[in-house]
């Protein structure tokens with residue numbers, strides 16, 4: 001985590017510093033006493049501000065302790081019921097764009113919103129199990145709700161002081177035979193993405209790797225087959241101040257991709273890939 005610039009603030013570091021590493025911060029006079037205390041195993045929980053990291057040893061440290069992840073489960077299910085709200089123009093990073101869109105669906109009518117919601121809930125569960133704090137940008141999958149707008153999504157990472165954000169989507173192209181996933185990362189845009197361009201590119205590469213490792217195919221219809229597209233026209237990416245990528249998990253209009261995305265077995269594989277990407281990125 002410490003390689004991420006925004007995590008270097010003093011408010012964040014103490015919770016991640018184990019008691020032995022805090023010793024050099026104290027006056028040299030105390031050093032011999034500390035050494036003795038450490039040797040005797042007495043220091044655990046004794047230094048103010050380190051208690052949460054070391055506590056009383058009742059549970060082992062988990063791999064994602066201290067990591068905060070924002071999962072953006074894409075379009076809200078009810079967006080199509082709120083055209084005025086959804087079409088309202090908002091700042092998308094130096095230009096205006098519609099607040100949101102309705103998203104796509106499988107040929108059978110199963111909505112992208114439901115796919116991304118189900119996947120987000122699965123990923124949240126696994127990340128929490130590993131110790132991460134997980135925030136979602138929407139809290140329901142409801143026909144009676146809409147949004148949030150792309151500008152709100154884009155700012156979610158900063159709002160929660162997150163280490164990274166992943167936005168979940170399914171694509172909907174009718175190009176014949178088009179299938180496979182692609183990860184979208186922000187392009188370099190001086191006033192907007194200069195702060196997150198490089199770590200987002202790394203996050204994209206890590207996620208592509210873990211998806212391929214889980215047997216997913218890189219999209220054959222976009223980004224030259226590389227599995228990673230770079231875009232400067234997406235508010236969610238442009239407005240983010242933490243490393244952010246968008247995953248187009250598959251083409252919902254393609255039968256085989258749709259099956260992968262719909263079935264529990266496929267969703268579990270996406271979940272494994274996403275969780276591994278978070279672990280590798282924050283390691």
Ligand SMILES: [Zn+2]
Pocket residue numbers: 074075103104112168169170171
């Ligand atoms: Zn989408």
